[in-house]
Amino acid sequence: MAEAEQTLNEALDAFEFGAPVVGAMRYGRGHINDTFCVHTQPEDDDCRCFILQRMSSAAFKHPDQLMANIISVTEYLGQKILAAGGDRSREAMEVIRPRDGGAYFTDSQGGAWRAYPFVEGTYCYQSAETPELFSASGRAFGRFQRMLDGFPAGTLYETIPHFHDTEDRLARLKAAVAADRLGRVKDCGPELEFVKAREGDCSVALNAMRAGELPVRVTHNDTKLNNVLIDKKSGEGLCVIDLDTVMPGLAIFDFGDSIRFGANHCAEDERDLSRVSLDLDLFSSYTAAFLEGTGGSLTPREIEYLPWGAKLMTLECGIRFLTDYLDGDTYFHISRPGQNLDRARTQFKLVSDMEAHWEEMNAAVRAAAR
Ligand code: ADP
Ligand code: GN1
Ligand code: MG
Numbered sequence: 001m002a003e004a005e006q007t008l009n010e011a012l013d014a015f016e017f018g019a020p021v022v023g024a025m026r027y028g029r030g031h032i033n034d035t036f037c038v039h040t041q042p043e044d045d046d047c048r049c050f051i052l053q054r055m056s057s058a059a060f061k062h063p064d065q066l067m068a069n070i071i072s073v074t075e076y077l078g079q080k081i082l083a084a085g086g087d088r089s090r091e092a093m094e095v096i097r098p099r100d101g102g103a104y105f106t107d108s109q110g111g112a113w114r115a116y117p118f119v120e121g122t123y124c125y126q127s128a129e130t131p132e133l134f135s136a137s138g139r140a141f142g143r144f145q146r147m148l149d150g151f152p153a154g155t156l157y158e159t160i161p162h163f164h165d166t167e168d169r170l171a172r173l174k175a176a177v178a179a180d181r182l183g184r185v186k187d188c189g190p191e192l193e194f195v196k197a198r199e200g201d202c203s204v205a206l207n208a209m210r211a212g213e214l215p216v217r218v219t220h221n222d223t224k225l226n227n228v229l230i231d232k233k234s235g236e237g238l239c240v241i242d243l244d245t246v247m248p249g250l251a252i253f254d255f256g257d258s259i260r261f262g263a264n265h266c267a268e269d270e271r272d273l274s275r276v277s278l279d280l281d282l283f284s285s286y287t288a289a290f291l292e293g294t295g296g297s298l299t300p301r302e303i304e305y306l307p308w309g310a311k312l313m314t315l316e317c318g319i320r321f322l323t324d325y326l327d328g329d330t331y332f333h334i335s336r337p338g339q340n341l342d343r344a345r346t347q348f349k350l351v352s353d354m355e356a357h358w359e360e361m362n363a364a365v366r367a368a369a370r
Pocket of ligand 1: 118
């Protein structure tokens with residue numbers, strides 16, 4: 001697919017932003033969609049911003065289903081927020097319909113675009129600068145899950161089939177190795193050995209789910225710190241964004257993906273692996289905050305499995321980065337060659353560190369649950 005800039009003007013024309021558009025530029029640090037911040041200038045008011053996104057065609061094969069999910073989830077959350085006396089316009093996403101009244105706009109090259117109001121007065125962080133900030137994100141993701149407790153899960157489309165099916169992710173890595181499309185397998189010996197030694201781990205949560213020990217809930221499934229907006233005034237998690245993967249899933253995976261991304265002090269693509277480690281203090285504070293946000297809705301079994309959620313989301317993400325590296329970087333956006341391999345390496349280093357601190361992680365979870 002061509003650069004999103006080629007059809008940006010078509011997309012800008014397709015939505016009614018309420019005032020003349022004075023600019024649009026690339027925005028944010030997401031790995032999947034092409035995101036732009038649109039500036040408008042009302043005649044006698046301050047400039048207003050909107051988010052305009054071209055949805056990734058590599059990730060999402062059915063934009064109609066994706067948007068149907070997002071509209072029903074945001075409307076459901078909106079009702080809950082209003083009922084609780086909250087601020088609907090800031091605490092939940094809102095879909096702006098294109099002029100033709102559909103849920104999204106299709107450009108002349110087949111690209112699917114959507115728009116949201118920009119949630120003003122918030123920060124979006126790429127790393128947990130303080131434990132308080134990380135805790136705020138944990139409460140927000142926990143609360144998000146609790147708010148969706150009564151959502152009719154059967155009405156949701158599976159926007160990315162087998163998204164957190166770690167066994168399937170492993171199988172796809174093996175297929176990429178077998179294909180070795182770009183001759184990159186030779187660069188990945190230690191990483192492939194690392195995964196091979198943990199093949200059994202890939203089934204731990206899925207086995208517990210199949211055995212009925214872990215319930216399937218409506219979950220976010222992509223709970224990175226940069227997928228929650230933090231209120232500038234209160235420092236609290238205000239609005240959970242990036243709802244592309246809200247689907248039936250495991251609570252421990254929402255917990256785990258936040259730990260993977262946030263409970264360390266390095267970027268996902270850090271090359272100096274000696275700097276990559278699990279920060280147990282951040283782990284503990286996030287655990288307490290996430291449990292607080294879920295409001296006691298997790299079962300004892302789910303709580304017991306939280307460390308597995310962290311380890312498996314990290315292992316799985318490493319497997320996904322490695323697979324994409326072998327496939328030729330077709331899924332995750334990259335800004336330099338080798339970035340997906342570097343990302344895989346940080347994930348595996350983090351998994352090793354979790355294994356080295358497994359008892360402490362379990363003790364921290366028990367302490368937070370007390
Ligand atoms: P991706 O799937 O590529 O991660 P996101 O939906 O997470 O895309 O958007 C990318 C970034 O854009 C976010 O991390 C955040 O910084 C910003 N963003 C997205 N939606 C909004 C919004 N409604 N208000 C403010 N910022 C937003
Ligand atoms: C992607 O969309 P974004 O950048 O918030 C990915 C996640 C990965 C993450 C790794 C839909 O998240 O699953 O864990 O990158 N999202 C999708 O940083 O694949
Ligand atoms: Mg995102």
